[in-house]
Amino acid sequence: MALPLSILDLAHIGEGETAGDSFRASVTLAQRAEEWGYQRIWYAEHHNMPSIASSATSVLIAHVAAQTQTIRLGAGGIMLPNHAPLTIAEQFGTLETLHPGRIDLGLGRAPGSDQQTMRAMRRNPASSDDFPQDVLELQGYLTGESRIPGVDATPGKGTDVPLYILGSSLFGAKLAAALGLPYAFASHFAPAALEDAVALYRREFQPSRQLAQPYVIAGVNVIAADTTDEAEAQFLAMKRTRVSRFLGRGQTFTQEEADLVLASPAGQQILQMAKYSAIGTAAEVQDYLDRFAKQAQADELIVVSAAPDRKAWLRSIELLAPGTSGA
Numbered sequence: 415m416a417l418p419l420s421i422l423d424l425a426h427i428g429e430g431e432t433a434g435d436s437f438r439a440s441v442t443l444a445q446r447a448e449e450w451g452y453q454r455i456w457y458a459e460h461h462n463m464p465s466i467a468s469s470a471t472s473v474l475i476a477h478v479a480a481q482t483q484t485i486r487l488g489a490g491g492i493m494l495p496n497h498a499p500l501t502i503a504e505q506f507g508t509l510e511t512l513h514p515g516r517i518d519l520g521l522g523r524a525p526g527s528d529q530q531t532m533r534a535m536r537r538n539p540a541s542s543d544d545f546p547q548d549v550l551e552l553q554g555y556l557t558g559e560s561r562i563p564g565v566d567a568t569p570g571k572g573t574d575v576p577l578y579i580l581g582s583s584l585f586g587a588k589l590a591a592a593l594g595l596p597y598a599f600a601s602h603f604a605p606a607a608l609e610d611a612v613a614l615y616r617r618e619f620q621p622s623r624q625l626a627q628p629y630v631i632a633g634v635n636v637i638a639a640d641t642t643d644e645a646e647a648q649f650l651a652m653k654r655t656r657v658s659r660f661l662g663r664g665q666t667f668t669q670e671e672a673d674l675v676l677a678s679p680a681g682q683q684i685l686q687m688a689k690y691s692a693i694g695t696a697a698e699v700q701d702y703l704d705r706f707a708k709q710a711q712a713d714e715l716i717v718v719s720a721a722p723d724r725k726a727w728l729r730s731i732e733l734l735a736p737g738t739s740g741a
Contacts, residue, residue, distance in 0.1 A: 417707050418453040419736050420716040422490055422602070422633060425457055425468035428724055436467040437477065439724060443731065444478045448485040450735030453714065456490025456520060462531040465659055472505040479513045488518025490598065490716070491580040495523055495541040499548050500567055503555035507570025519556075520578040520598055521549055523586075546589055553577060553593075557623070576624060578631070587611035587618075594622025601710065602633035602718045605689040612711050632710035635691035636717045638699040638733040639726065648721040648730075649693045655722050656684050691720070696733040703734075 423443055427436045444455055457468040457475060468474050471489050479487050492502055502519070510517045523545040532539060554560045555567035556575050579590035579597050582604035590597035597615045601608045612630055619628040637652070639645035654672035658665070661680060675681045692702035707715055719730040 416736065417712065418714040419703075419734065420453040420631070420714060421447055421455045421731060422716050422718045423455050423457055423468075424466055424718065425474065426722075427465050427467050428722060431724075433467040437474065439728075440467075440474065441478055441481050443728060444482050444485060444487070446728065447731060447735075448482050450732065452485060452731075452736065454486035454488060454518060454716075456488050456518065456716065458490055459493045459496070459522075461496075461535065462528065472502075472509060475509055475517070476512070479509065479516060484516070486516050486518055487513070488578075489520050490518075491520030491522040491578070493524055494521045494548050494552065495545060496535055496537055499552035500555060500562075500565065503552055503567035503570040506575045507556065507567050507573045510573040510575045511569045517575055518578060519575050520580045521545075521552070522580040546593075549577070549579070549589070549593065574624075581611065583607050584611050584614055587615040591615045591618035591628070592620060594620050594625050596625060596629040596631065598631040598633070598716065599710070600633050601690050602635050602716075603687045605686070608632065608690075608710055616711065629713045630711060631714045631716050632707070632712040633690075633716050633718060634703065634706055635688055635720045636699055636703070636730060636734060637691070637693050637719065637721045637726070638696050638730045639721075640695070640729075640733075642694045642698065644726075645693045645695070645699075645730075648723060648726050649691065651722050652720040653684065653688065656687075657681065660684060688720070692717075699734060 423440050425436050425440050427433055457471050459471045460466045461469050475487050506519045523542045551561050555570050556573055558572035560566050577595050579586050579595050582600040587597055599608055599611055616628045637645045637648045653676055657672040657675045658667050692699040719727045721727040721730050
């Protein structure tokens, strides 16, 4: 039986596009993904990144949810140290009240930004140390068992929005196991600790009210196309784009300059981030995903279509669609 397949939509703003263009593309993707049989779509909280439009994550989820019917939508994730747990409980309690049974809440402890942006957000760098306690506080608001006497989330109380712990290290795996929550590993950009983290999570998992058995979601980059050459061309374009994004500091590289960077030690780090990438025709990508799922001991895969071209991006998701058999 094929594993559930979900999507991480990075809400990217392509060259020559606006944030509005990105939002319209996200709605189109969600509507198609709903038809094609995908399990869920998640959006990630990032700040001060000109190429990503999902900074107000809960607002984007609300916008997409209002224009779809059945697909699950959520945060993959909310960077909880950026927020008061009560505020997030109210936001996602509102979403769940408006769209019952369709909302997920993935939680991470990374800043989702750089040091200067953290200052602009009034975030204390030490706030990530409180992440486990903040998760429990948030959970209490959503289950109607508040840990702060006299304080409830309205909306939120009793909505039981399912929580997921996101991570790329052993810390998140250990926390998810201790709390009995599903664990989503960010192997699409931080692959190094995947197997160790999943093994630790499965070994130490403690059943909870939300979850009886461990549940692992693993992220993987995909570019599926009608031909292998087409997919490889999009993959190369993606790597060149990442050079500008991660190393450019506002500078745009020519293709030749980007290729030189990719051949350098700094470029090797960018290539390593894309270690788990399924590139090729629908059949080739599906074969890779089958092997990757076994390696990751995953119960579900969440795919990131890394194709920078908007049409190729949507086509990639279509070719892998569970309900279309690569039509």
